[in-house]
Amino acid sequence: IVMTQSPDTLSVSPGERATLSCRASQSISTNLAWYQQKPGQAPRLLIYGASTRATGFPARFSGSGSGTEFTLTISSLQSEDFAVYYCQQYNDWLYTFGQGTKLEIK
Amino acid sequence: EVQLLESGGVLIQPRGSLRLSCAASGFTFSSYAMNWVRQAPGKGLEWVSAISGGSTASYYADSVKGRFTISRDNSKNTLYLQMNSLGAEDTAVYHCARGWIAAAGGGFFEHWGQGTLVTVSS
Secondary structure (H helix, E strand, O other): OOEEEEOOEEEEOOOOOEEEEEEEOOOOOOOEEEEEEOOOOOOEEEEEOOOEEOOOOOOOEEEEEEOOEEEEEEOOOOHHHOOEEEEEEOOOOOOEEOOOEEEEEO | OOEEEEEOOOEEOOOOOEEEEEEEEOOOHHHOOEEEEEEOOOOOEEEEEEEOOOOOOEEEOOOOOOOEEEEEEOOOOEEEEEEOOOOHHHOEEEEEEEEOOOOOOOOOEEEEOOOEEEEEOO
């Protein structure tokens, strides 16, 4: 299953809303996770089951979607949110990640 | 506290072999599937391999199938990755990651190690 994220880079001002997309090449139900990765750090689980927020992340992060189209929304960007975000499908036993979206400060 | 500590990464020549280890603590190791995920310098994440909690099932990305072997020793709380026939394309930081459940690869990855760097170069 091929996972495609868009855009590759997203420039947003602090306080604004960011919307990141992830598309699967075939239906994966809601078997999708999102990760946040900052430079020099391991990835952190952000969302699983397409919409369940992981421990430690505030409510401004939300996930939605099912089937082949998924969205990660950050409602009001804070400085600590600028990072690279990856989606990952686990519907198939051969897991795959998207190529990542870099969220940068505008 | 869950901790995953990888080791074994080195500079190695093409066509060489290497074994990575991941020491786990802070949870019941046998109750969770474990995975290896790699990241080439400046690139994205690539899932490499997974093994179920009881070692009854293992899975590999096409890019490493036939060259890499995943295993675990639940008595030592340790995950391994045997890497053979290494090429430049295998240069990456290798992270171990704990799955959510014991079955298959465990789904998604709640806990990650910091990784160990493997560099394949002559």
